[in-house]
Amino acid sequence: MSTDSYTRTLRVLRAIAAHSRGMSLQQLHEELGIPIGSLHRVMAALVEERYVTRSPTNRRYFLGPAFTELSTMAVASQGTAVSPPRPMEEAARESGETVFLTELTGTRLLCVALVEGIHPLRLFVRVGQDMPPHAAASARSILAYQTPETVARVLRAQELTAYTADTPHTEEHVTAHLVQVRMQGFDVCENELDDDVWAVSAPVFGSTGQTTSSITLAAAGRRMRDPLARTRATETALRAARTLSMEQGYTSPTAPNGFRPSPEPAG
Known part of the structure; x- marks a missing residue:
C-alpha cells in the first residue's frame, strides 16, 4: 500500500469517527475529495478488516469492532477511559446511579467507560476492570447474543468463581441463564457478584445488528428494594442502550421489552 493510500485510509477513519450517525460513500467523497473509485477500494479493505461496518438498511458506514478493540485494549493496558457516550451520561443523571459501558474483546469483557451518579459505587467497578462473564449482568447481556461457540470460549477462558451464594458458577447454569436474558x-x-449490589444491563448493537457492548446501571441493593425503583432503572438502562445503538447505526425494529437482533441465541 502506498503512502497516499495509508493517508486516505486514516482520513476516512477520522471522518467516520466524527459522524455518530455514519457516512455514506457520497458524503465521504464530498467531504474528503477522494475519488469514488479509490473510496470503494479503501472501504472494501476497511470492511474486510472489520475497522468499519456498513449498515444493510441505510448503507452508511460506521466504525467497526476492530476499531473498538484497539481502544478497548488501550484501556486494559493503560487504564485510560474512553469518553462516556451521551446516553450513558443522561442515564446517570436521570437515575443518580453509576452507569458504565462494557465491551467484549477476545475472551475478555472490559469496563471501558463509567459515569458515577450522586450515589457512587466506588468499590464496585472501575475503568479497565474485567467483568466476570458468569457473574456480571454487564457481561451476560453481551454474551446472550453471541454464538454458542463464542460463549463457550469466553466461559472456558475464565475461572467461574462463586463470589456469593447466588453466583451461577457452572457453564450449564450460565448458558441456561443467557437464554432467559435474550428472551x-x-x-x-442481584447479590451475584457483590453483596448488596443490584445491577441491570442492556445490550448495545451496531450497524450490522451484532452486539458490540452493554450499558449497565448499578446501585446499592437497599435502594432497589422497591419494585417501582427497579422498573424505572430497567427502563433507563434500556433507553440508554437503545439510543446508543441507534447512534451506532442500528436500525432494526425493537420489541417493547428490548432488542431482537438477528444472531441466534446462545445455548
Whole structure:
C-alpha cells in the first residue's frame, strides 16, 4: 500500500469517527475529495478488516469492532477511559446511579467507560476492570447474543468463581441463564457478584445488528428494594442502550421489552 493510500485510509477513519450517525460513500467523497473509485477500494479493505461496518438498511458506514478493540485494549493496558457516550451520561443523571459501558474483546469483557451518579459505587467497578462473564449482568447481556461457540470460549477462558451464594458458577447454569436474558432483552444481577449490589444491563448493537457492548446501571441493593425503583432503572438502562445503538447505526425494529437482533441465541 502506498503512502497516499495509508493517508486516505486514516482520513476516512477520522471522518467516520466524527459522524455518530455514519457516512455514506457520497458524503465521504464530498467531504474528503477522494475519488469514488479509490473510496470503494479503501472501504472494501476497511470492511474486510472489520475497522468499519456498513449498515444493510441505510448503507452508511460506521466504525467497526476492530476499531473498538484497539481502544478497548488501550484501556486494559493503560487504564485510560474512553469518553462516556451521551446516553450513558443522561442515564446517570436521570437515575443518580453509576452507569458504565462494557465491551467484549477476545475472551475478555472490559469496563471501558463509567459515569458515577450522586450515589457512587466506588468499590464496585472501575475503568479497565474485567467483568466476570458468569457473574456480571454487564457481561451476560453481551454474551446472550453471541454464538454458542463464542460463549463457550469466553466461559472456558475464565475461572467461574462463586463470589456469593447466588453466583451461577457452572457453564450449564450460565448458558441456561443467557437464554432467559435474550428472551427478556436485558439482564439483572442481584447479590451475584457483590453483596448488596443490584445491577441491570442492556445490550448495545451496531450497524450490522451484532452486539458490540452493554450499558449497565448499578446501585446499592437497599435502594432497589422497591419494585417501582427497579422498573424505572430497567427502563433507563434500556433507553440508554437503545439510543446508543441507534447512534451506532442500528436500525432494526425493537420489541417493547428490548432488542431482537438477528444472531441466534446462545445455548
